[in-house]
Amino acid sequence: MNLISQMFTWLNNEILKMTWLSNLIQSFVENVFGLSLKERLGGSVHFFIYDTIKIFILLSVLIFLISYIQSYFPPERTKKILGNIKGIKGNILGALLGTITPFCSCSSIPIFIGFNAAGLPLGITFSFLISSPLVDLASLLILMSFFGAKIAIAYVVVGLILAVIGGTIIDRLHLEKYVEGYVREIKDVAVEVIEMTRSDRVSYSKQQVKDTVHKVWLYVLIGVGIGAAIHNWIPQSIIETVVGNNNPFAVLLATAVGIPMYADIFGTLPIAEALFQKGVGIGTVLSFMMAVTALSLPSIIMLSKVVKPKLLTIFVAIVATGIVIIGYLFNAFSFLFV
Amino acid sequence: MIIKVLGSGCSNCKKLEENTRKALEDLGIEATIEKITDFKKIMAYGVMKTPALVVDAKVKIMGRVPSSEEIKKYL
Numbered sequence: 001m002n003l004i005s006q007m008f009t010w011l012n013n014e015i016l017k018m019t020w021l022s023n024l025i026q027s028f029v030e031n032v033f034g035l036s037l038k039e040r041l042g043g044s045v046h047f048f049i050y051d052t053i054k055i056f057i058l059l060s061v062l063i064f065l066i067s068y069i070q071s072y073f074p075p076e077r078t079k080k081i082l083g084n085i086k087g088i089k090g091n092i093l094g095a096l097l098g099t100i101t102p103f104c105s106c107s108s109i110p111i112f113i114g115f116n117a118a119g120l121p122l123g124i125t126f127s128f129l130i131s132s133p134l135v136d137l138a139s140l141l142i143l144m145s146f147f148g149a150k151i152a153i154a155y156v157v158v159g160l161i162l163a164v165i166g167g168t169i170i171d172r173l174h175l176e177k178y179v180e181g182y183v184r185e186i187k188d189v190a191v192e193v194i195e196m197t198r199s200d201r202v203s204y205s206k207q208q209v210k211d212t213v214h215k216v217w218l219y220v221l222i223g224v225g226i227g228a229a230i231h232n233w234i235p236q237s238i239i240e241t242v243v244g245n246n247n248p249f250a251v252l253l254a255t256a257v258g259i260p261m262y263a264d265i266f267g268t269l270p271i272a273e274a275l276f277q278k279g280v281g282i283g284t285v286l287s288f289m290m291a292v293t294a295l296s297l298p299s300i301i302m303l304s305k306v307v308k309p310k311l312l313t314i315f316v317a318i319v320a321t322g323i324v325i326i327g328y329l330f331n332a333f334s335f336l337f338v
Numbered sequence: 339m340i341i342k343v344l345g346s347g348c349s350n351c352k353k354l355e356e357n358t359r360k361a362l363e364d365l366g367i368e369a370t371i372e373k374i375t376d377f378k379k380i381m382a383y384g385v386m387k388t389p390a391l392v393v394d395a396k397v398k399i400m401g402r403v404p405s406s407e408e409i410k411k412y413l
Contacts, residue, residue: 074401075386107387107401110377114386182378191384191397204402211350 067208095163098131123171131163178311219267227270251327258291283330345388
């Protein structure tokens with residue numbers, strides 16, 4: 001048993017947390033730049049180089065693996081699977097499929113229309129739309145790397161619960177009349193999903209890695225830059241006053257700042273990590289990450305093309321409220337996780 | 339042969355069109371390539387993730403950009 005737990009710790013430290021890389025960059029910063037990590041500049045340079053390399057390694061490996069799995073679940077297939085299930089089971093399955101169906105805010109319109117045309121209840125579609133950007137396999141692994149297994153699993157579980165409850169509420173409110181008229185007129189077309197060969201899947205996954213790196217590299221660098229600034233340049237006292245545990249509005253503020261931001265989990269993590277290391281509550285940090293990934297200005301604008309303002313407002317309000325509640329709960333029970 | 343590239347003009351759609359042209363050229367096939375950018379028309383094919391490739395009214399590729407080698411299989 002002891003051996004197994006040692007092995008697990010080693011794997012987690014060396015592979016997921018990449019302590020070897022941290023040590024390597026440390027000796028690089030100390031010997032090549034002649035900077036000490038104890039000093040501000042050295043600490044920031046280390047944070048910047050180490051986090052950037054770590055995120056790009058994780059991003060490449062994870063996107064490849066995840067894309068390979070996702071290639072089995074195109075949205076057309078998800079639609080078919082969800083079409084046969086009603087009630088809360090549908091919401092749960094919708095939330096779960098959201099984690100493995102490839103998603104970007106640009107495809108939310110066709111997915112929304114397609115699901116609607118297939119006769120899926122609005123609530124199930126929203127369970128899917130909440131969970132899809134919020135939780136996926138990549139976020140589980142990358143959170144493990146940065147925050148450890150407990151927090152990662154908790155994040156995924158509460159993310160799924162938020163998606164199920166959010167969808168269920170939208171279902172109960174019977175908001176179908178607030179879907180844009182033209183959306184309801186589009187007929188369902190079943191399309192046969194062509195099976196890909198293994199080499200097709202590999203080349204698809206490679207392509208996804210390339211596209212993702214191309215799409216997010218700037219966000220990652222900005223995120224790491226902000227993270228490095230928080231880490232070493234913004235005084236602890238300011239961070240504590242603004243988002244620290246003594247400020248009762250910290251979670252609200254983190255959520256409000258996160259919602260309009262458009263970035264994926266890879267760009268958000270360095271900021272979250274730096275805040276966490278500065279002693280900001282885990283609930284506040286998670287609220288920020290969830291707000292950034294689940295809701296963003298571009299995705300809200302996209303959705304506004306298929307639903308009327310009332311439904312859009314209800315959707316944003318439910319998700320935002322859920323994120324705030326999750327934040328306060330995590331802060332209250334943080335002793336279980338940290 | 340009628341080939342349609344479905345997609346709202348994103349960079350991936352252009353890449354798919356390029357790869358398709360290359361595949362046609364390599365195989366020496368004459369075909370017209372039509373671009374469908376209106377998403378109501380795209381939805382009419384049942385496609386939910388672009389880009390997509392339609393060959394003689396049949397959807398062959400959805401939501402990805404295959405290499406020109408792979409496209410040859412569908413022509």
